[in-house]
Amino acid sequence: MTLLRDQAIVIRSWKLGEADRIVSLFSREHGKLRAVAKGSRRLKSRVGARIEPLVVLNIQLWLGRDLHVISQVETIESNFELRRDLTVIQRAMSILELVDRLAHDDHEDPPLYDATIRAFRSLASSNSPLFVPAFYLRAMQLEGFQPSLDRCRDCGATEGITGFDVRSGDVICRDHPSGLDVSPGVLSAMRGVLGGRTSQVLAETSPQDAARVETLVVGFCESMIERRLRAIRPMGGN
Ligand SMILES: [Zn+2]
Structure with missing residues (x-):
């Protein structure tokens, strides 16, 4: 199997079966990707806590034909400060929604990715x-x-x-x-x-x-x- 390494913004995630989640990611070099985070709903999962919207991750995925499988994630930016205030989180989610619409599956768009990362960094300090x-x-x-x-x-x-x-x-x-x-x-x-x-x-x-x-x-x-x-x-x- 092929291993893909990239950095990515978590767009959203949803339940799959009893213990897993599917996560939608906007990666810098591979565009939008969907991957299964196995066992991520178990209490002690180290991956589960990191696949919240707005979190920026280093990711390693095993490439599958339809769905990829998360092998490892490491938090680059938790963007925790974006969740502290309702107005700020609404603005952050508005940014994420447009980016989700503009980004393409499996197609890199580093300028859009970098602009999004910069926006998250300055959003918390802008009113x-x-x-x-x-x-x-x-x-x-x-x-x-x-x-x-x-x-x-x-x-x-x-x-x-x-x-x-x-x-x-x-x-x-x-x-x-x-x-x-x-x-x-x-x-x-x-x-x-x-x-x-x-x-x-x-x-x-x-x-x-x-x-x-x-x-x-x-x-x-x-x-x-x-x-x-x-x-x-x-x-x-x-
Ligand atoms: Zn005119």
Whole structure:
């Protein structure tokens, strides 16, 4: 049998039979993987305690045709600090949910993996409501879904932008109003994140603009991946 070694973020795990769990992982060099953690629900299992969502592991897997089998795991980052606060854990799970949708099975994506690890590291120390929308925008950019925020989709105008079409990621000027309203502050926050000025944007954007960016960015992500994102929309809100 072949042994695979990598590092990976635990996405989730679920029961299998009496004593085992299946774990879904986003690995750095092999993309998404599913593996059985044998005996992981027994009380003394050393693996079981480590396969919680958000934990980062060094993994060794025996490769199987459909499911792989965990041979060894070692914790790199427990990300325990992300679980101490409800708001922080909700943000962390929102990040994990989008990453789960964007990552591909058995297909490496180190830029997305590294961006996720960096986001987990800085999430605990950030209280900005814009943190997750900013991560979403950058993750979409990394995966080739970059919104086009500079010119009106219909006439090419660079001034008087008032709308954003979440289905295409284009902006529209006031001469042919359509899409969702976008203010200059919201536009500048989104441009700033895509232009690599995220920390400045997190510090300067008002809570109202941050909420608007979230609505637009989540709508854009959902439209691109054709799925509702549940973690970032608690209690069925819009
Ligand atoms: Zn126009």
